[in-house]
Amino acid sequence: xxxxxxxxxxxxxxxxxxxxxxxxxxxxxxxxxxxxxxxxxxxxxxxxxxxxxxxxxxxxxxxxxxxxxxxxxxxxxxxxxxxxxxxxxxxxxxxxxxxxxxxxxxxxxxxxxxxxxxxxxxxxxxxxxxxxxxxxxxxxxxxxxxxxxxxxxxxxxxxxxxxxxxxxxxxxxxxxxxxxxxxxxxxxxxxxxxxxxxxxxxxxxxxxxxxxxxxxxxxxxxxxxxxxxxxxxxxxxxxxxxxxxxxxxxxxxxxxxx
Numbered sequence: 001x002x003x004x005x006x007x008x009x010x011x012x013x014x015x016x017x018x019x020x021x022x023x024x025x026x027x028x029x030x031x032x033x034x035x036x037x038x039x040x041x042x043x044x045x046x047x048x049x050x051x052x053x054x055x056x057x058x059x060x061x062x063x064x065x066x067x068x069x070x071x072x073x074x075x076x077x078x079x080x081x082x083x084x085x086x087x088x089x090x091x092x093x094x095x096x097x098x099x100x101x102x103x104x105x106x107x108x109x110x111x112x113x114x115x116x117x118x119x120x121x122x123x124x125x126x127x128x129x130x131x132x133x134x135x136x137x138x139x140x141x142x143x144x145x146x147x148x149x150x151x152x153x154x155x156x157x158x159x160x161x162x163x164x165x166x167x168x169x170x171x172x173x174x175x176x177x178x179x180x181x182x183x184x185x186x187x188x189x190x191x192x193x194x195x196x197x198x199x200x201x202x203x204x205x206x207x208x209x210x211x212x213x214x215x216x217x218x219x220x221x222x223x224x225x226x227x228x229x230x231x232x233x234x235x236x237x238x239x240x241x242x243x244x245x246x247x248x249x250x251x252x253x254x255x256x257x258x
Contacts, residue, residue: 005034006056007041012049012256013193014042021057027109028065032083036090043094049201049256050193051094053117054101060122061110063131084109088145091116095205097196101189102176107131112142114175115149118208119192123182126167128175134162148212149174198255200238 006017016038018025025031042051055061064084091098091113100114102122108131114120130146132139139146139159147155154173158165167179180188196204206229214222233239238254245252 003034004028004031005038007038009042009045009048012047012197013052014045014048014050015052015054016042018053018055018061021055021059023065024059024062025055025057025110026062026065027084028068029083031065032087036083036087039087039090039094043090043096048096049197049254051096051098052101052189052193053091053098053113055103058104060100060102060104060106060126061113062106063108063110066135084112085141085144088112088116088141092145095208096201097204097208099189099192099196101185102126103185108139109142111175112139112145115142115145119177120175121178121180121185121188121192122167122170122176123185124167124179125182126170126179127164128158128167128170129162129164130159131162133160146175198252200242200252200254202236202238203233203242206233 004018004020006015006019008015008017016035018031018035020026020028020031039051039053042048097119098117100117100120102114102120104123104125105127106114106122107129111128111130130139130142143159150158151173157163158173167176170176171179177192178188199207210226214226217225234243241254242252
């Protein structure tokens with residue numbers, strides 16, 4: 001049986017590719033199971049510093065495999081793509097940075113994956129839509145990640161209208177990190193991966209949590225907790241190595257050799 005997800009590693013980067021272009025990388029039960037395994041392997045690999053999630057063919061992900069969503073009986077019997085929340089949580093909670101390299105268009109559930117990633121880069125020709133309401137369903141599961149990225153007014157607009165929007169707009173509202181010309185996509189992904197690998201692995205994992213958690217902490221408590229964390233990091237083995245490398249004008253031990 002041909003795999004629907006490919007995992008390739010090298011140079012500290014694990015590339016996880018949705019490889020089901022015949023159905024536009026739709027989120028079938030089997031694809032999600034394979035995706036979960038590939039991501040788990042990539043995140044657990046000590047040699048991997050950065051994970052890149054991408055797709056094969058002209059579409060990154062068309063959303064749920066609608067053939068699997070047909071009700072078996074009456075109302076309430078429709079299956080739920082149960083593995084999708086697990087996959088999004090795996091990406092969201094990954095201590096290693098995850099870059100989404102959108103090879104093209106994304107729709108509906110595919111945008112939950114995009115929003116779960118720390119960075120999302122797409123060709124400026126890509127288009128996006130939350131098409132659920134036009135099918136009489138709702139963007140329920142993906143709202144958990146998407147609403148943490150997208151501006152509230154824009155989320156209401158696109159969730160409720162199902163309107164298609166372009167990559168420039170996706171970047172403007174926070175769904176994408178950047179939209180770039182298609183011929184510059186690989187270089188942009190490589191640039192971000194290279195910058196991330198210059199950061200201390202522990203520091204990156206902690207900073208990823210800070211970005212999400214600190215805005216929700218009361219200011220006084222936040223100041224106290226962050227002062228303690230700052231002191232811990234300066235005295236940590238990784239922090240001490242980073243300071244020595246800076247003073248000695250050399251790369252830190254965790255930076256890959258050219």
